[in-house]
Amino acid sequence: MLLRVKSTLILTVLLMVCAAASLFIGVVDFSVMDIFSGNWEAFEILMISRLPRLLAILCTGMGMSVAGLIMQQLCMNKFVSPTTGATISSAQLGILCALLFMPGSTLWVRAGFAFTAAIAGTWIFVALIQRIQFKDVVMVPLVGIMFGNVIGGITNYLAYKYEMTQALSSWLVGHFSLVMKGRYELVMLVVPLIAAAFIFANHFNIVGMGKDFSKNLGVSYNAVLFLGLTIAAMITASVVVIAGSISYIGLIVPNLVTMFKGDKLRGTLTDTALFGALFVLISDMIGRVVIAPYELPIELIVGVLGSLIFLILLWMRLNGKGRFIKKAEGGCKG
Amino acid sequence: MVIQHLTKQYGRKRVVDEVSFEIPQGQVLSLIGPNGAGKSTVMGMISRLVAKDAGLIHFEGQDLTKWNSRELSKRLAILTQSNNIQMKLTVRELVSFGRFPYCQGRLQPEDQEKVDQALAYMELDAIADQFIDELSGGQRQRAMIAMVIAQDTDYILLDEPTNNLDIYHATKMMKIVRRLCDELGKTVILVLHEINYAAFYSDYICAFVEGRVAHFGTVQEVITKENLSEIYGVDFEIQQVEGRPLSIYY
Numbered sequence: 056m057l058l059r060v061k062s063t064l065i066l067t068v069l070l071m072v073c074a075a076a077s078l079f080i081g082v083v084d085f086s087v088m089d090i091f092s093g094n095w096e097a098f099e100i101l102m103i104s105r106l107p108r109l110l111a112i113l114c115t116g117m118g119m120s121v122a123g124l125i126m127q128q129l130c131m132n133k134f135v136s137p138t139t140g141a142t143i144s145s146a147q148l149g150i151l152c153a154l155l156f157m158p159g160s161t162l163w164v165r166a167g168f169a170f171t172a173a174i175a176g177t178w179i180f181v182a183l184i185q186r187i188q189f190k191d192v193v194m195v196p197l198v199g200i201m202f203g204n205v206i207g208g209i210t211n212y213l214a215y216k217y218e219m220t221q222a223l224s225s226w227l228v229g230h231f232s233l234v235m236k237g238r239y240e241l242v243m244l245v246v247p248l249i250a251a252a253f254i255f256a257n258h259f260n261i262v263g264m265g266k267d268f269s270k271n272l273g274v275s276y277n278a279v280l281f282l283g284l285t286i287a288a289m290i291t292a293s294v295v296v297i298a299g300s301i302s303y304i305g306l307i308v309p310n311l312v313t314m315f316k317g318d319k320l321r322g323t324l325t326d327t328a329l330f331g332a333l334f335v336l337i338s339d340m341i342g343r344v345v346i347a348p349y350e351l352p353i354e355l356i357v358g359v360l361g362s363l364i365f366l367i368l369l370w371m372r373l374n375g376k377g378r379f380i381k382k383a384e385g386g387c388k389g
Numbered sequence: 390m391v392i393q394h395l396t397k398q399y400g401r402k403r404v405v406d407e408v409s410f411e412i413p414q415g416q417v418l419s420l421i422g423p424n425g426a427g428k429s430t431v432m433g434m435i436s437r438l439v440a441k442d443a444g445l446i447h448f449e450g451q452d453l454t455k456w457n458s459r460e461l462s463k464r465l466a467i468l469t470q471s472n473n474i475q476m477k478l479t480v481r482e483l484v485s486f487g488r489f490p491y492c493q494g495r496l497q498p499e500d501q502e503k504v505d506q507a508l509a510y511m512e513l514d515a516i517a518d519q520f521i522d523e524l525s526g527g528q529r530q531r532a533m534i535a536m537v538i539a540q541d542t543d544y545i546l547l548d549e550p551t552n553n554l555d556i557y558h559a560t561k562m563m564k565i566v567r568r569l570c571d572e573l574g575k576t577v578i579l580v581l582h583e584i585n586y587a588a589f590y591s592d593y594i595c596a597f598v599e600g601r602v603a604h605f606g607t608v609q610e611v612i613t614k615e616n617l618s619e620i621y622g623v624d625f626e627i628q629q630v631e632g633r634p635l636s637i638y639y
Contacts, residue, residue, distance in 0.1 A: 131475065257494030261486060264476060267438050267469045272489045272540075273462030317520060318476040321494075 062316065066329040073336050074113070078105045080340055082348045103236045111234045111242050112339050113332045115294045115301060116308075118245035120331025121252055121324065122287040123305025124313075128263040128320060129283045130181065133313075134196035136305035137291040141203035143302065145176025145288075146295040148210045150226050154219055166241055166296045173292035176206060177284050229301035230352035231339055242297040248290045249328060252283075256320035259283050263318070301354055303361025304331055310368055334360075390435070390544070390576075395444035397430050405430050406600040408444070412544075417570045417577045419587035422597035423621055428580050429548060431597070435578065436467035436546045462490040466537045467546040474521065480532045481517045484508055487539030507539040511565075527558035534565060544576045545569060551586060559583075563590040588612045589633050596620050612636060 078101060079086065085097035123136040130140075137143050149172025153165040160168075180202055184195050214220045225233070252259070261269050262279045269276040294301065308331040309323075316323045335353065338360060342351040390412040397405040405427040412418055412435075420428040433439030435446060437453060446453040449464065456464075466487075474483070484507055488500040496504070508517050511531045521529055530550065537545055550566070551559035563586050569575045570592075581587045587594055587608075594611040596604040598620055604611045612634040617625040626637040 257486075257489065260476075260478075261489065264474050264486075267467070268474075270438055270458070271436070271462060271467050272486065273459035274489070275458070313477060317478060317482070319478055319482045 116332035116335030117328040120308035124309035146173040229299035229354035416592040426597035487536040511535040
């Protein structure tokens with residue numbers, strides 16, 4: 056019991072330290088003393104740029120990892136995530152549609168398009184894997200990646216045809232450099248969505264154990280499945296609209312956390328959210344420092360770190376320690 | 390529970406054909422029969438996991454389909470073979486899910502008590518905090534039964550509970566079934582392949598052949614040389630052991 060709370064405590068402290076440190080990393084150099092000694096310029100930078108950026112990063116990290124956790128749980132497959140489940144690419148297509156059909160649209164309208172597309176895309180993906188015969192652990196994410204690429208292909212085609220590639224590039228490679236006061240607040244939607252996920256955590260757990268299991272306990276399988284996927288898709292879409300595509304987090308963070316803490320969602324949600332935030336925050340700090348005063352897009356850093364961890368994870372699961380990978384009978388069972 | 394003219398069709402084939410019988414309360418009833426005789430499908434329909442095509446299932450004076458699904462899950466529990474859980478949950482967490490119909494996941498002190506009782510009853514105290522994916526098949530099966538006990542239903546339906554268990558664990562499982570009925574007063578309905586387990590541990594037997602009820606009655610009534618030969622199409626010898634008909638086939 057103590058051990059379980061311990062990890063949460065350690066993560067919280069680490070996150071707070073890193074969050075405080077991140078406020079003082081950037082092109083304009085100022086220190087804590089400047090803020091308290093009434094340096095107005097430093098204070099302004101903090102409020103307009105650094106703090107919004109920090110909040111956006113925290114929401115992104117928490118959101119993407121919780122979305123991944125929900126999707127993995129509901130689909131009974133450890134390799135499903137917003138990236139491998141076509142959610143991100145659908146959200147991007149949604150944004151492109153908003154740019155095409157309503158060129159002058161506000162951020163919120165674009166978000167509406169992204170929400171709709173992400174939810175539809177995720178639902179189609181799950182409907183698809185419920186119908187395929189090969190319910191192999193690897194088959195399910197493969198179908199997701201292929202389906203995501205088809206959607207990505209359509210997005211690219213439309214972008215080229217209507218000369219929108221430049222405009223779209225900001226949403227294809229995730230970065231936080233454009234996050235500023237007044238144009239990031241939407242990502243805060245992640246917070247109530249995570250709260251909703253917490254409320255329904257037990258339902259997701261039960262649905263994750265299969266249709267018969269849910270029915271035995273009087274839980275409506277389809278309703279909860281749809282609810283969970285919708286929450287995951289909305290979280291993903293809010294992040295994509297603000298920061299662009301950030302892959303791997305939804306895959307790696309939940310996997311690492313559940314390896315140690317088990318699959319009971321009530322117990323792992325908090326840690327997953329905290330660890331996700333920490334992961335993105337550290338990646339972003341690295342991106343800001345490596346080639347200062349310029350910065351690398353977060354997607355790049357997360358991609359490098361993520362693919363490394365992912366390979367190690369795969370290797371561990373396939374070798375000896377791999378009780379996790381035994382044939383998950385059913386994939387996303389229908 | 391009364392079952393009348395239950396029918397299920399897959400395509401053209403009638404897997405279950407006008408099946409009618411009554412489930413005696415507070416007894417152990419085993420459904421037996423060759424592969425494809427429809428016993429698992431009947432079980433599925435009784436437990437509302439499978440939709441029926443025609444017929445009626447009366448459960449405590451009301452049509453089963455009219456039951457509120459949460460209320461029903463306090464009266465009737467089912468364990469199927471597909472309950473092959475891959476999740477990394479501790480035994481206690483799994484058993485706690487049995488209380489879900491009552492508390493929707495927010496365990497009250499009384500729920501906690503029921504969980505503890507179920508764990509103790511299945512002798513799982515020592516491994517309550519282990520992850521189920523680290524357990525042996527027999528232990529995992531016991532954990533599932535403990536969950537059903539925590540669910541505290543009058544009716545318990547078990548679909549081939551001895552599947553994949555060795556003789557030691559299978560026999561232990563059947564003794565548990567007997568205790569569920571004798572000590573806790575549950576009505577237990579089983580789908581079984583081993584006729585001798587059915588004969589030794591149940592009170593009533595319902596034998597299926599090609600989607601129909603071939604024989605229904607007490608163990609002594611159903612387990613006879615003639616009946617079994619007719620059901621399975623193989624020669625049988627019956628010997629009485631401890632007042633129970635032991636069947637020998639080869």
